Amino acid sequence: MPRDEPEWIMERRRALGERIGDLRAAAHHSQESFAEATGISRRTLQRxxxxxxxxxxxxxxxxxxxxxxDMAALVETGSS
Structure with missing residues (x-):
């Protein structure tokens, strides 16, 4: 992944990942079971x-x- 991304993009990417992880945990999924449920590799999910x-x-x-x-709930930033 290019490291020349603006900081605001990297911050939003981290926030998205954190939100996904929190929702996954609230749904009582481990990364392994969630990877299986989504068809996404565990390594990709970790990243x-x-x-x-x-x-x-x-x-x-x-x-x-x-x-x-809804996918919008995953990606909303709460700021304009």
Whole structure:
């Protein structure tokens, strides 16, 4: 992943990963069981949750579906 991303993008990526991890944990999934439920590799899920991975649109759709959430709830930033 390019490290020349603006800091605000990296901050939002980390916030997204944290939100996904919190929702996953609240749904009582381990990373392993959630990876299995979404069809996303555990390593990819780890990278998304840590903010190191830049999730594909299809990954976000799978995550939202597994959490029974609208994808907008995953990506909303709370700021304009």
């Amino acid at each position: 998304i949750e840590s903010g190191d991975g830049d999730p594909r649109y299809s990954d976000l759709l799978r995550i939202a579906a597994a959490l029974k959430k």
